[in-house]
Amino acid sequence: MPQLNGGDDLGANDEMISFKDEGEQEEKISENSSAERDLADVKSSLVNESETNQNSSSDSEAERRPPPRSETFRDKTRESLEEAAKRQDGGLFKSPPYPGYPFIMIPDLTSPYLPNGSLSPTARTYLQMKWPLLDVQPGGLQSRQALKDARSPSPAHIVGPFCWEFPGQFHLSNKVPVVQHPHHVHPLTPLITYSNEHFTPGNPPPHLQTDVDPKTGIPRPPHPPDISPYYPLSPGTVGQIPHPLGWLVPQQGQPVYPITTGGFRHPYPTALTVNASMSSLLSSRFPPHMVPPHHSLHTTGIPHPAIVTPNVKQESSHSDISSLNSSKQTDAKKEEEKKKQVHIKKPLNAFMLYMKEMRAKVVAECTLKESAAINQILGRRWHALSREEQAKYYELARKERQLHMQLYPGWSARDNYAANQQGKRKKRKREKQQAESNDANTPKKCRALFGLDQLSSWCKPCSPYLLSFCSDTSSL
DNA sequence: TGCCCTTTGAAGGGA
């Protein structure tokens, strides 16, 4: 397996791999050596660029290693944010302080209006990011209403894909994004930059001043301006980290890691409660100073989407009462179970990122729905990508892993093995491979034996398989 | 209902 030099420890496997795809392999071999050198240049430049930006003032070797926990991402982030804040004196947002994870500088929405009463562009963008199903039009009553709604989103606002990346391209339509789109923007080009210029603290418009809790009559406190609605894990820490790849998957209208409604930040403490599983996860995985208090939701918001919590049944008030005594006795047990149930997913690799981005396109082109067939097409298209194109995804994957590692330092891919009945699947896999070795007529075998150039040589069972390539065959 | 399929890449463990 050819590997490139110069990668960091996280990107060690981010190397271009010579195609193992059956028939294509031989024809690619001759060009591999030179092409890989080219890719090495491309990739090393990408990696160097990001790493140089991250650690411009320190020596390379030490910086390649994950920094000590006491001064890791959290401290870097705070420093970077402070630095970024200083740089924003002119009101213009410049390059993100941490290039790998372009911080979305979420403005304070206390006063999202321009002097003329219209909603500021930044506010519109913010709203559309936060609630992409809202069709927020500039300056209109609708936008103000949208803002009002956004400050206290109904479940209808909350459900549905949480799209960070293409504000303005979604319309409220029965919770389903009508217009999603597309590939106009390079995946490595962050779409959104934010400025605080339109969000200087001030008095909200009159209709927002009436924002009073109907039950208590107490005015609802505005969202603290220093806390980002996104990833506010703990005060002054990594709260401003949006998912770096959230803008990568416009077709599906959701970030790489779906944001669950449970993680949806709400400005009011009463709106949501800290997910118990998340809380226990944080307690178990992070030092106490990084664990947000249970009662202050505004410090929680959106966990890293890699965290998948199981569906916890909402118990009714009646059942709450009836089970009060028993719940006390089983609290510890439940907590323990929840800890076990929390599932931190693996970071996506380059191909997975590519698949996520391109799946919808392939589905549309080929009118296919079967994922297995789609994935075959995507696999071939992946191979057909230029080295530079692939390098983008390798770089994204590297950043993804980096962020994942920073968020879950103690996590290991092995942690997820047990959850899927390791032994059982191992056995199945072995059985399958054994079966395949006895059956030379599988589609893959025919492809491997003859390749796409000799379709006539494919056996009958494999022939229908060709259909699944759809238009993809022409592009290969 | 839950596993399988299908792809590539990352990671971990065993030899």
Add this chain to the structure above:
DNA sequence: TCCCTTCAAAGGGCA
């Protein structure tokens, strides 16, 4: 170091 295995996404198919 190499090899093997599992998992990550996705959704139709199937037992």
